[in-house]
Amino acid sequence: MTSTDGSGATALLRAHALHKSFGRTEALRGASVEVAAGEVVALTGPSGSGKSTLLLCLAGVLRPEAGSVAYDGSRLDDLPEATRTRLRRREFGLVLQFGQLVPELSAVQNVMVPLLLERHGRAAARTAALAWLDRLGAAGLADALPGDLSGGESQRVAMARALVTGPSVVFADEPTGSLDRVSGEDVMEVLVSTAQSTGAAVVLVTHDNRVAAYADREVVLRDGAVDDPAVVR
Amino acid sequence: MSTAHVLLGVLAGGPAHGYDLKREHDARLPGAKPLAYGQVYATLARLERDGQVEVAATEGGSGPERTVYAISEVGEEVLLDWLATPEQPGPYAAEELVRKTVTALRLHRDARPFLAAQRALHLERMRALVAEQRAAPDVEARIALDHTIVHLDADLRWLDDAAARVADEGNALR
Numbered sequence: 001m002t003s004t005d006g007s008g009a010t011a012l013l014r015a016h017a018l019h020k021s022f023g024r025t026e027a028l029r030g031a032s033v034e035v036a037a038g039e040v041v042a043l044t045g046p047s048g049s050g051k052s053t054l055l056l057c058l059a060g061v062l063r064p065e066a067g068s069v070a071y072d073g074s075r076l077d078d079l080p081e082a083t084r085t086r087l088r089r090r091e092f093g094l095v096l097q098f099g100q101l102v103p104e105l106s107a108v109q110n111v112m113v114p115l116l117l118e119r120h121g122r123a124a125a126r127t128a129a130l131a132w133l134d135r136l137g138a139a140g141l142a143d144a145l146p147g148d149l150s151g152g153e154s155q156r157v158a159m160a161r162a163l164v165t166g167p168s169v170v171f172a173d174e175p176t177g178s179l180d181r182v183s184g185e186d187v188m189e190v191l192v193s194t195a196q197s198t199g200a201a202v203v204l205v206t207h208d209n210r211v212a213a214y215a216d217r218e219v220v221l222r223d224g225a226v227d228d229p230a231v232v233r
Numbered sequence: 234m235s236t237a238h239v240l241l242g243v244l245a246g247g248p249a250h251g252y253d254l255k256r257e258h259d260a261r262l263p264g265a266k267p268l269a270y271g272q273v274y275a276t277l278a279r280l281e282r283d284g285q286v287e288v289a290a291t292e293g294g295s296g297p298e299r300t301v302y303a304i305s306e307v308g309e310e311v312l313l314d315w316l317a318t319p320e321q322p323g324p325y326a327a328e329e330l331v332r333k334t335v336t337a338l339r340l341h342r343d344a345r346p347f348l349a350a351q352r353a354l355h356l357e358r359m360r361a362l363v364a365e366q367r368a369a370p371d372v373e374a375r376i377a378l379d380h381t382i383v384h385l386d387a388d389l390r391w392l393d394d395a396a397a398r399v400a401d402e403g404n405a406l407r
């Protein structure tokens with residue numbers, strides 16, 4: 001169990017030389033990235049450079065064709081589907097650009113879903129969900145349906161859903177992408193300060209430099225790999 | 234001073250008259266203020282004094298307008314050093330970024346390492362400003378910081394666009 005990359009630091013999440021294709025499109029071509037516990041990392045780069053694909057591989061949603069993803073020392077890409085899903089539910093939270101809430105469920109019911117999947121009782125799940133909505137400044141939205149929420153409100157609910165299980169890593173793909181700058185700032189403030197207080201790491205994809213500036217570190221992707229301008233074209 | 238560097242960049246492509254230098258400078262930087270001849274000759278005189286350019290030829294008679302200038306070895310070193318060094322992000326750095334990138338590309342140099350290093354420095358500054366803004370005591374302070382942040386963001390976006398255009402060009406040439 002020694003690290004082969006010589007970095008020495010113990011990364012919580014480590015992707016190494018990932019390759020992922022969709023048909024003939026090579027979305028990832030050797031991308032590597034490491035995330036330490038509690039660290040906030042921004043994935044940036046031009047459209048189509050593979051940011052979302054890398055995020056989904058890191059989150060164990062997509063399986064790369066080559067390369068490895070290790071979480072807390074064990075290979076994620078090798079796990080059987082069911083085990084991987086369980087680990088993902090317990091350890092990871094996912095926030096996407098448009099919130100991706102279940103439209104038929106109220107805000108609080110949406111936040112309860114991950115807990116119910118983990119076989120928590122309804123009453124306990126509801127109490128926890130309400131507490132998270134409150135913490136994210138969305139207590140008043142508990143009974144609203146997603147269709148009646150603004151972009152920023154949806155994102156708060158989606159974040160409550162991502163955080164309710166106490167994940168070690170929160171993945172966010174353009175969490176402010178559909179918001180104006182000041183609303184985006186609110187969402188980032190809530191995300192980063194909550195992660196800070198729970199000790200969760202955050203991996204976020206963004207096109208917005210101000211959002212990237214909330215991260216401790218930036219990883220720039222280009223053509224499916226981490227941009228290395230030292231490589232002569 | 235950066236006008237001097239742009240002129241050195243032109244001379245790195247071959248010896249030239251002051252007149253050519255002015256014309257080429259203005260053509261390279263269409264968004265910038267055109268150079269005055271007086272400024273060109275004053276800059277050349279200073280560069281000559283500092284050993285960064287040399288007189289390559291004089292054409293009948295004297296006077297700077299009849300002189301052909303060439304870049305010296307010292308001048309080349311100064312130029313390459315300038316091209317490789319990212320600027321301190323700030324309200325006055327923007328034009329210098331354009332000068333540097335255009336000069337590098339005109340010399341068929343890879344501008345991407347510079348653009349990447351500059352982006353990293355700008356984002357570091359952005360990080361500091363955002364942290365300052367998050368800690369700002371009141372809305373007035375946040376509004377004041379917004380102004381700096383938005384301008385820095387404009388530079389960052391220009392850096393990204395430049396990198397994308399350079400990459401496109403590279404792909405087209407492959």
Ligand SMILES: Nc1ncnc2c1ncn2[C@@H]1O[C@H](COP(=O)(O)OP(=O)(O)OP(=O)(O)O)[C@@H](O)[C@H]1O
Nearest residue numbers: 022025026027045046047048049050051052053054
């Ligand atoms: N499910 C998919 N099916 C087919 N092609 C895909 C799929 N997902 C991604 N791709 C392709 O893979 C490449 C990388 O896509 P990806 O979404 O990771 O880029 P991105 O950096 O997130 O871009 P953007 O900034 O536009 O969101 C693109 O060419 C994209 O078209």
Ligand SMILES: [Mg+2]
Nearest residue numbers: 051052053205
């Ligand atoms: Mg994407």
